[in-house]
Amino acid sequence: MQRQSQLAGIGFGLLAYVIWGFFPLYFRQLTHILPMDVLSNRAVWACVFVGILLTLRGSWSKVVAVFRTPRQFAMLTLAALLVGSNWLIFLWAVANQQVVASSLGYFLTPLINVLLGLFVLKERLNRLEWISVAFAIAAIANEIITLGSLPWVSLLLAATFGTYGLVRKQVPVDPLSGLWLETLAMLPICGIYALWQADNGHLVFATHDTATAALLIGAGIVTAFPLMAFAAATQRLGLATLGMLMYINPTLQFVTAVWIFGEQMQTERLISFALIWLGLFVYSWSLWQKFRRPA
Numbered sequence: 001m002q003r004q005s006q007l008a009g010i011g012f013g014l015l016a017y018v019i020w021g022f023f024p025l026y027f028r029q030l031t032h033i034l035p036m037d038v039l040s041n042r043a044v045w046a047c048v049f050v051g052i053l054l055t056l057r058g059s060w061s062k063v064v065a066v067f068r069t070p071r072q073f074a075m076l077t078l079a080a081l082l083v084g085s086n087w088l089i090f091l092w093a094v095a096n097q098q099v100v101a102s103s104l105g106y107f108l109t110p111l112i113n114v115l116l117g118l119f120v121l122k123e124r125l126n127r128l129e130w131i132s133v134a135f136a137i138a139a140i141a142n143e144i145i146t147l148g149s150l151p152w153v154s155l156l157l158a159a160t161f162g163t164y165g166l167v168r169k170q171v172p173v174d175p176l177s178g179l180w181l182e183t184l185a186m187l188p189i190c191g192i193y194a195l196w197q198a199d200n201g202h203l204v205f206a207t208h209d210t211a212t213a214a215l216l217i218g219a220g221i222v223t224a225f226p227l228m229a230f231a232a233a234t235q236r237l238g239l240a241t242l243g244m245l246m247y248i249n250p251t252l253q254f255v256t257a258v259w260i261f262g263e264q265m266q267t268e269r270l271i272s273f274a275l276i277w278l279g280l281f282v283y284s285w286s287l288w289q290k291f292r293r294p295a
Contacts, residue, residue, distance in 0.1 A: 005236045006236060006237060006241075008232075008236055009232070009233045009235070009236025009237035009241075009242075010233075010237065010241075010245065012229045012230070012232040012233040012236070013229070013230065013233035013237065013242060013245040013246075014245060014248065015225075015226070015229040016226040016227070016229035016230040016233060017226075017245060017246055017248040017249040018248060018249075018252070019222065019225060019226040019229075020106075020226050020249040021248055021249045021250075021251065021252025021253055021256075022252060022256075023090070023094075023222075023253075024094050024099050024102070024253055024256045024257065024261070025256060025260070026215075026218075026219070026222060027090075027091060027094045027219070028094055028261070029215055030212070030215055030216070030219070031094065031095045032212075033208075033212065033216075035088055035091035035092045035095055036088065036193055037197075037204050038091050038216065038219065039084065039087050039088050039091060039190070040190035040193060040194060040204050040205070041204070041205065041216040041217075041219060041220065042087060042216075042219045042220055042223050043084070043183050043186040043187060043190050043220075044183075044187065044190065044205070044220065045216065045217050045218075045219065045220020045221065045223075046179070046183045046219075046220035046221070046223045046224045046227075047180060047183035047184055047186075047187065047220070048220065049220050049221050049224050050176060050179050050180040050183065050224050050228075051180060053176055053224075054176060054177065054180055057176070059174075059176060059177060062173070062174055062176075062177040063177045063180060063181065066173055066177060066178075066181055072171055072172075072173060073181065075167055075170065075171045076171055076173065076178055076181045076182055076185065077181075077182075077185040078167055079164055079167045079168050079171070079178075079182055080181075080182040080183070080184075080185035080186050081185070082160050082161075082163050082164040082167065083160070083161070083164045083182065083227070084186050084189070085156075085160045086157060086160040086161045086164065087223075089153060089156050089157050089160065090102055090157060092153075093153055093157075097261070097263055098153055098263075099253055099256060099257035099261060099263060100254065100257045100258065100263050100265060100269065101151060101153040101154050102153065102154070102157060102250075102253055102257075103250040103251075103253040103254040103257060104143075104151060104154040104250070104269070104272065104273065104276070105151075105153060105154035105155065105156070105157030105158045105250075106157060106158070106161070106246060106249050106250035106253065107247065107250040107254075107273070107276045107277075107280070108136060108139070108140070108154055108155070108157075108158035108276065109157070109158045109161050109162045109165075109246050109250075110136070110246055110247070110280065110283070111133060111136035111137070111158070111162075111279075112158045112159055112161075112162025112163070113162050113165060113166075113242060113246075114129065114132075114133055114283075115133070116162060116163065116165075116166045117166075117238065120166060121166075123238065126286060128282050128283065128285065128286035129282075129283055129286050131279075131282050132278075132279035132280065132282040132283035132286070133279070134279070135275045135276065135278050135279030135282065136275070136276055136279045138275050139271075139272040139273075139275035139276045139279070140155075140272075142268065142271050142272045142275065143268075143269070143272050146268035146269075146271070147266075147268060147269070165230075165234060165242060168230075168231055168234050169234040169235070169242075172235075174231075175227075175228040175229075175230075175231035175232045175235075176228060178231050179224060179227050179228055179231060182227075190204075233245075247280045247284075254273070
């Protein structure tokens with residue numbers, strides 16, 4: 001049963017990361033909209049869409065149960081702030097031709113997952129896993145030395161999403177209810193932003209042409225599916241394993257940025273990617289050995 005649960009977790013994780021990997025192609029169509037406007041629409045329409053799913057499944061009782069558990073609701077609110085921040089940084093990166101930096105951030109996320117698993121969840125690492133962590137640290141050092149500054153977009157994306165995975169793993173709430181509560185927690189901030197913009201003559205949720213409005217509504221739907229899959233994966237997999245599956249997402253983003261969007265790849269940054277890819281290979285090999293080892 002444990003192995004079946006792990007396989008199901010891997011399947012959910014793969015689904016989430018493949019969808020996320022193609023996000024730059026989708027949100028590139030919305031670069032004429034302010035990133036915070038896109039985020040606000042994503043939150044609202046994801047909340048509406050997941051609310052419909054909850055109604056169809058008759059699962060509102062699970063949501064009510066969370067409201068009766070203040071700690072769980074507080075943890076989901078924290079998760080909402082983390083994933084909302086991650087969305088905003090990602091949208092800014094897409095709008096400002098920084099998808100390569102975004103890709104690097106999501107490649108770094110496994111390092112954050114490993115470190116959080118080590119220091120917070122007290123997970124243990126073997127020699128190969130420590131070697132992979134060393135490769136990732138060397139990649140960050142290379143970015144700082146050769147580019148002359150911290151890769152803040154990459155680091156913020158890695159930190160927010162890695163911490164989101166840790167928080168979400170510790171909340172025993174089903175994926176659908178959890179996602180609805182997370183998007184609900186975002187709405188007050190989005191509402192305040194919309195009112196502020198309205199005072200300045202800008203309407204966040206209106207005045208869009210038909211194609212843009214359809215894309216904004218669709219953003220809520222495509223946001224919901226991978227987050228539900230990711231939440232299901234967090235309940236079945238260790239944090240380190242979950243982090244290592246994530247290389248699929250940044251690989252797809254990297255290919256999109258360089259081959260489709262035509263973003264330039266500096267030689268120095270290519271060295272950083274090479275170090276991270278080596279680390280991912282070493283760590284994946286370690287995980288594969290663990291998986292094949294009889295229980």
